[in-house]
Amino acid sequence: GSLGKEGLELAWNYPTQNPSQPIAMERYVSAVRKMEQTVMFPSLLLGVSLEDQAETFETNSSNEDSSERDLYEDYTLLKSIKGRAEGASRKRRAKEKADLEDLFHYHVSGLHRVLTQLTRRANAVTSKYNEIMGQINQNEISLRW
Template sequence: MMQISSDSTSNKHSLINVMHRFIAAANNMDETIMVPSLLRDLPLEEQAASQVEDNNNETASKQRDMYEHYLLLKSIKNDMEWGLLKREMSSGASFLEMAVKQEEQQPVTGDLVVDDNAELEHQFHYHLRGLFGVLSKLTMRADHLTNRYKREIGGGNFMR
């Protein structure tokens, strides 16, 4: 039986740690934002600055508000915790089962196995780097959204 080393969870650059940071940031966002509807029609700060520069109605209508970012982050967190949604899978099979079926349909010869292994390793590292980048950006967005919500409602201090 393969055991996961406890060192991987203590390494701040491990995939597991990056995933935990995003989920923690999304949970903090979800616990902080008590009234998500207050986020409607509030542009992100970066978008508000670009709207002033562009002053173009087409650009303003395409940009998402904070509420849409909130829903997106919650959805991604749920997908990470619970797996792909069944509505996305036409056959109801798990993602792993679908990948195995797709792999079985491709013909394999002895010479291709070595090339496939090198290609698989390259694909793995490519997607791992991408996953680290995406999770880091999502974590920063969840933190930004939480902090912006706190500023909008007065930092949780209702007595002014």
């Protein structure tokens, strides 16, 4: 299943003690930024799937949902989640400055795994887009506007 808005709110506000989560968050945000900088024409991702890169993602029930999405939907989802992640990170830093003794963690205990999967997805979108652009540059495929 997928997280709704309420699920994401809970995810960003749930306390945990896993020290690797900020690193996973940084990797995820970095991968999405690279994806955003690479993908100049998101519309090229419409109708394109990642069936050839299924091994990129761990097997779980959410992959059933993701197999029905195209890369454009992944692209917009990843950008949206990144915005929330960055906002939660800013809130966390402000709270840490205000009261270090009452440090409150904004991540779900399973967030590391989710961010790892989302990072792989962002990297896969970037890779597939670069592949599409390479084919366009070699005139192997024509543009669909």
